[in-house]
Amino acid sequence: MSLVVSEIFYSLEGEGLHLGLPMIFVRLQGCTIGCQWCDTKYTWPEEAPESLQMPEEEVLGRIAAFPGRRVSVTGGEPLEQDIHRLVGMLKEAGYWVNLETSGQLLETRVMDRVDFISCDIKGPSSGVAPNLRVLRAIVERYPRKAQFKIVVGTPEDIEFAREWSHLDNLILQKDSTSAYEFTERVKMEFPRARYGIQLHKVLWGDRRGV
Numbered sequence: 001m002s003l004v005v006s007e008i009f010y011s012l013e014g015e016g017l018h019l020g021l022p023m024i025f026v027r028l029q030g031c032t033i034g035c036q037w038c039d040t041k042y043t044w045p046e047e048a049p050e051s052l053q054m055p056e057e058e059v060l061g062r063i064a065a066f067p068g069r070r071v072s073v074t075g076g077e078p079l080e081q082d083i084h085r086l087v088g089m090l091k092e093a094g095y096w097v098n099l100e101t102s103g104q105l106l107e108t109r110v111m112d113r114v115d116f117i118s119c120d121i122k123g124p125s126s127g128v129a130p131n132l133r134v135l136r137a138i139v140e141r142y143p144r145k146a147q148f149k150i151v152v153g154t155p156e157d158i159e160f161a162r163e164w165s166h167l168d169n170l171i172l173q174k175d176s177t178s179a180y181e182f183t184e185r186v187k188m189e190f191p192r193a194r195y196g197i198q199l200h201k202v203l204w205g206d207r208r209g210v
């Protein structure tokens with residue numbers, strides 16, 4: 001079998017509970033979710049001029065060239081390809097594996113196997129209706145190994161986020177609204193949540209592959 005890979009690179013985790021940890025990213029090609037503010041639109045087509053068809057063995061070989069032992073399988077939406085074999089091979093090779101997913105798809109064979117699930121909850125500014133059935137299943141099945149990220153760029157997003165304010169690992173990520181107003185509201189209205197930034201954008205702006 002093989003996967004369509006957009007890029008493989010070694011960087012720092014830019015978001016969430018593992019922010020700042022050295023991480024190898026395997027970015028898979030393909031996403032049909034269509035978030036309005038998506039910053040990886042180049043991954044949307046099933047194939048792109050720079051994407052590569054790669055057997056899992058080759059993906060592992062490229063990963064092994066980096067010094068890190070943590071791998072984030074991201075996209076695109078990585079669950080739109082069959083990544084069960086890749087995840088199994090990574091685990092057998094001793095890697096800590098994160099799945100970065102949209103919260104729109106449930107794939108328990110993969111989710112049971114990874115060490116951590118970083119799951120988006122799509123709010124109103126994404127332009128995408130969240131899949132509540134999938135989100136509730138992830139919350140219930142993986143209470144100790146999932147984080148949930150909501151991009152909060154508008155007052156409507158903040159209202160929407162209230163429905164999820166009971167979650168232990170809720171990350172509210174600022175978009176483009178006033179940082180002061182946003183941080184004040186997170187602090188006062190979401191005392192259990194964590195304020196999130198995108199470290200990679202602070203360090204490298206919109207560059208790819210870093």
Ligand code: SF4
Nearest residue numbers: 031034035038076102
């Ligand atoms: S799910 Fe991720 S890759 Fe797909 S459109 Fe949304 S932000 Fe972009």
